[in-house]
Structure formats: structure tokens, C-alpha cells
Amino acid sequence: MSLSPMDEFMAHQTCETFDHVFTSDRNFYDRYYFNLHPSSDELFLIMGMGQYPNLGTMDAFVSVSHGDHLYVVRASRELGSNRLDTTVGPFGVELLEGLKKIRVWCEPNEWGLTFDLSFDGTVPAVEEPRTFQRQDHGRVTMDTSRYSQVGNWSGSLEVAGQSYDVTPDRWKGVRDHSWGVRSVGEPEAPGIRIKTAMQGFGFYHVWAPLQLEDYQLKLFAEEDMHGNRTVEESVKIHSFANGGAIEQMGRPEFKFHYKSGTRELESAVIEVEDPAGKLITIQATPLRTVYLAAGSGYIPRPDWVHGMYQGELKVEGLRFDMSTPQARAENGPLYETLSRFELSTGEVSYGLLENLVVGIYHPDGFDDAAAVAP
Numbered sequence: 001m002s003l004s005p006m007d008e009f010m011a012h013q014t015c016e017t018f019d020h021v022f023t024s025d026r027n028f029y030d031r032y033y034f035n036l037h038p039s040s041d042e043l044f045l046i047m048g049m050g051q052y053p054n055l056g057t058m059d060a061f062v063s064v065s066h067g068d069h070l071y072v073v074r075a076s077r078e079l080g081s082n083r084l085d086t087t088v089g090p091f092g093v094e095l096l097e098g099l100k101k102i103r104v105w106c107e108p109n110e111w112g113l114t115f116d117l118s119f120d121g122t123v124p125a126v127e128e129p130r131t132f133q134r135q136d137h138g139r140v141t142m143d144t145s146r147y148s149q150v151g152n153w154s155g156s157l158e159v160a161g162q163s164y165d166v167t168p169d170r171w172k173g174v175r176d177h178s179w180g181v182r183s184v185g186e187p188e189a190p191g192i193r194i195k196t197a198m199q200g201f202g203f204y205h206v207w208a209p210l211q212l213e214d215y216q217l218k219l220f221a222e223e224d225m226h227g228n229r230t231v232e233e234s235v236k237i238h239s240f241a242n243g244g245a246i247e248q249m250g251r252p253e254f255k256f257h258y259k260s261g262t263r264e265l266e267s268a269v270i271e272v273e274d275p276a277g278k279l280i281t282i283q284a285t286p287l288r289t290v291y292l293a294a295g296s297g298y299i300p301r302p303d304w305v306h307g308m309y310q311g312e313l314k315v316e317g318l319r320f321d322m323s324t325p326q327a328r329a330e331n332g333p334l335y336e337t338l339s340r341f342e343l344s345t346g347e348v349s350y351g352l353l354e355n356l357v358v359g360i361y362h363p364d365g366f367d368d369a370a371a372v373a374p
Contacts, residue, residue, distance in 0.1 A: 041287035052307035060091035076310035111317030117155035144180035184307035202360035258373035291331035
């Protein structure tokens, strides 16, 4: 065991010091996610930072969709014992006010992507339903907790030679914090999992945190390959200014139209009943997409994946030309799509519509793992 500054706090959950988590599963992680947009299609920024105690690593990235390109800076280091040290190379995260305000930055670097930004939550942070998956052979492959929050941004941003004054009147976004067990690090030998892969597997995920003027609509669902829903969330969260109450809504239904030859959204319609039982229809129009397979680590690549050991410290900058359908198709299947949401109430919202379809998903016509939209 190794003492760290975190051990000074009366917050221990086990008999171990804070550098040891409750499980020895290599896939345990703890991760921040942030996104930012100017309520238009001008750009879309996503940043993430993760710790992987049982792999002894920590990493961070930023990916910005701007023009026809994705601009990425990423960094990885050895974790060490001080879990309170939330810096990785040029990246940093600073908690300013618990469950309300947080600062993130990327220091000036040779790739010209730098920012110093502060997030101010406009609604209470809300814990999502727990996500749990146990495979047929018994191993738990996903067991995660997460909370999220929408809010406004302020600060400065520079990307692709352009500087932006980020002001809270139009720069919006969502953040989340998740932890638990899910696949990270270098690929493991599949063992008996190869049997499941041969028999067919499918996973469908959609996450839509809509930020309105005085409230948030939080819509989230996951399903198996047959369309059986395994987890969902559908809530209306009122702003701090209006008391911060949370109201349950009806079951959200998602109707997606995909771009030909892909599983990327062309358009979407969401239907959900409000707390009073009145149907709300939401038309989503994609504006700009961050393809997280391109350098972020969310989708495994031979040279980089969340938790992969890269040595004592490694920092890289990358640029991806996303102007062709082939480039975009090669960087699925996790799509972070900045969208314009038009509600049947007359309201308009800008923000994230996240979709992921892996393997088979019969309801949308993906009847084998390689299937794409016609």
C-alpha cells in the first residue's frame, strides 16, 4: 500500500488506501467527459480524462471537429499513487465547486490546440441508472455508474489558427463522470468469448442530454440485438434557478435514419411523454460529428486505447481529414453528433446526440455485424 494525499480525507470505502480500488479487475476505470459547442455548426469539442488504477496509467485527449478536419491532442502517463493529481501532459481538470463548477485546460503546444475553460452547471447533476452486463460464461464485462450535467462555458479556445472568446450566452455543453468496469487497455485473449462472437452479438446505445433555457431533458437507452431494452432514463431536470426538481417522463422512443453505407445518423425523431403525459416529438438534425475512433482512445487502435501503457509520459497531436465518406465510415461506430433539436413545444435546443450500434441490431435492419444502411 502507498499513502497519498487523498488518504487524509475521511472517505475510505474499504480497508485499502486510495491507490487500491475495490476490485482487481484490470478493466476498472474512472473517467471525466466534457463537450462544448457554440449553439451552431461552427465547431464541436470533446475532451476526456481517465484513470486506470489496475493498469497503472492515466490519459487525456481533446478532439475538435472544425471545418473538414478533426484536430486531436492526446497524452498518457504513469498514474502513480496520487489520484488527486488530475493533470496529464498539457491537460488538467480542476474542481471549483462540487457538482457545479469545473475548470479544464490544455496548455499551449506545438499543435496549436489550446484552451482554458470553465463549466458552470445550470441544472443539478443527476445519477444515471447503473449499467451492468454479465456474459453467458459468467464474467462481468460492464458495471458502471455515471452522473451527468448540462451547463454553460466561459474562457478561451484556439484551434486551427482561430481564436474564440467563449461566453456563457451561447457556448453550451454537457459533462459526465463515470467509473466502474468496462473494457480498457490492450486487448485480452478472448477465450470462450469467441463463442459468443461467433453466435452473434449486438449492442445499441443512445444518449441525448437536451439543454433548454430553464430545464434539461435527459434521454438515454440501451438495448440488445433484438431491441429488448436493458436500461433507460427519461427525466426532466429543472434549472437551479427554478428549484432543480427532477420529474420522471415516459419511455423514450428513438427513430433513426442512417447515412447510406454507415451507421451514422442522417436524421432522428424522438418521442417521449412529458411528466403530464403529453407527447413531445423531437426532430434532430445533425450539424457536426466528432468521430471518437479517430485518435481519442474510445475505440481500440493498435497504437492507442484508453488505459494502454505508453511509458512515463507521451504527448501527441494528430489531424484527420474527414471530408470523404470513406474517412468518416472508417472512424465509426461511436458517433458524437452535435445536433439541432426542434421540439413540438416550439422550443429549440443544440447539443449532443450520441449513438453507437455494435454488431447485430435487428430493429434497424442490421442483421449481421457488418451490415450498414442501404
